[in-house]
Amino acid sequence: MSLDLTLRGATVLRPGRGPVAGDLPMAGGLLTDAPAGRAIDLSGYLILPGIVDLHGDGFERHLAPRRGVVSAMDQGIMAAEAELAANGITTAVLAQFWSWEGGVRGPDFAARVFQAIAATRGTVATDLRSQLRLEVALLDDYDRLPAMISDWGVSYVVFNDHLPRDRLSEGRTPPRLTGQALKAGRSPEAHLELLHRLHARRAEEPAALERLCAELAASGIHTGSHDDRTADARRVWRNRGVRIAEFPETVEAAEAARAGGDAVILGAPNAVRGASHKGNVSALDLIAMGLCDALASDYHYPSPRRAALMLAQSGVLDLASAWALVSEGPARILGLTDRGRLEPGLRADLVILDARTRQVAATFAGGRVSYMSGEIAARFLG
Known part of the structure; x- marks a missing residue:
């Protein structure tokens, strides 16, 4: 099942802008331009396509x-x-x-x-x-x-x-x-x-x-x-x-x-x-x-x-x-x-890296969690 979420506080690799701080909302398996679902604090992480x-x-x-x-x-x-x-x-x-x-x-x-x-x-x-x-x-x-x-x-x-x-x-x-x-x-x-x-x-x-x-x-x-x-x-x-x-x-x-x-x-x-x-x-x-x-x-x-x-x-x-x-x-x-870029209307395909170690913390494919491990799981699970 795809999740409706707003990922906040992370550095996001945006098309034409490079890595910038900002929210990344997703709903119905797609990236959106309006806040959606529950907000998750991802400060200290890097979100990439x-x-x-x-x-x-x-x-x-x-x-x-x-x-x-x-x-x-x-x-x-x-x-x-x-x-x-x-x-x-x-x-x-x-x-x-x-x-x-x-x-x-x-x-x-x-x-x-x-x-x-x-x-x-x-x-x-x-x-x-x-x-x-x-x-x-x-x-x-x-x-x-x-x-x-x-x-x-x-x-x-x-x-x-x-x-x-x-x-x-x-x-x-x-x-x-x-x-x-x-x-x-x-x-x-x-x-x-x-x-x-x-x-x-x-x-x-x-x-x-x-x-x-x-x-x-x-x-x-x-x-x-x-x-x-x-x-x-x-x-x-x-x-x-x-x-x-x-x-x-x-x-x-x-x-x-x-x-x-x-x-x-x-x-x-x-x-x-x-x-x-x-x-x-x-x-x-x-x-x-x-x-x-x-x-x-x-x-x-x-x-x-x-x-x-x-x-x-x-x-x-x-x-x-x-x-x-x-x-x-x-x-x-x-x-x-x-897919391939993080912009509204495209599939919510993204990989979340620990900004310090650059190791994979979580992966979403079509808005579905395909991988998640370690500290980041506690942030999603509350």
Whole structure:
């Protein structure tokens, strides 16, 4: 149930004004411009727009805490939602692989995940959404995917290509073959045979992708490419109507995306660490160059909040610009015009931080409490 409240005494991040002292009323799940409900003293706290996480796969560990051990799917989704809320995330896009890698990334498992997200959606406060990460080599699945995407309510598809093509072309054994085969439930020989079979159809991929991208676009699905390395790669995807560049690996690819008017999403863990864990271009460098529209959690849900605060504290950006990378920016990319800013008429999606420690004290999604802990709970409970 959404709450009617007037939050008083806190510092509020307002659009176009930055952090200012003032009241923040909400009623019926929306922010309002008139006092509403009970007044709560939040002096000593900072209120920011709720985090919109465009791409996160940290929920995998909730669904499969150990190899071969899969939790009850709906319970795993609910456990992940609790972690999202504890980190100030009010809209979460759960990124699930549809891959030849099998196991928790295989199509059968993915179908169960999407069904569980659809069933859980609406029963929790956090707005849970789905992203399908399609390995482009799975050509035989292209015809059936659009209908399933519609049934599951998937709103975002990203194209990946993790096939070890160089090794396969050279006739060499791909690295980590045995480990990958075991995760997929195949023998190393069967796994290698599958990789060669998929790679042998690479000439069919461009035309098939053209058709699939056109069908997804006609259905209003957002599409993105993943790990672009060159300007040419980004141009090819743009020509297919794929206008989101997720985690470009080079300055060249990020510059090409920006020049073409495409949205650039970077990994928040990369920004927090100051470097990519894979040795790619630093997200900090791209942000400083103005080549970032949004930061995503990637594999670590605390990172969006930490990255935005770090950017502000280090002087790379002011707080409003830094926080926009995890709120207004991602909301705009997904076409979610009802959130990402704290202004009357928008969803009451907000995260409340302790002004001293900058830790999450409470999170509201659509005016509903999704997380609350510590001293702030006493203020709400009276």
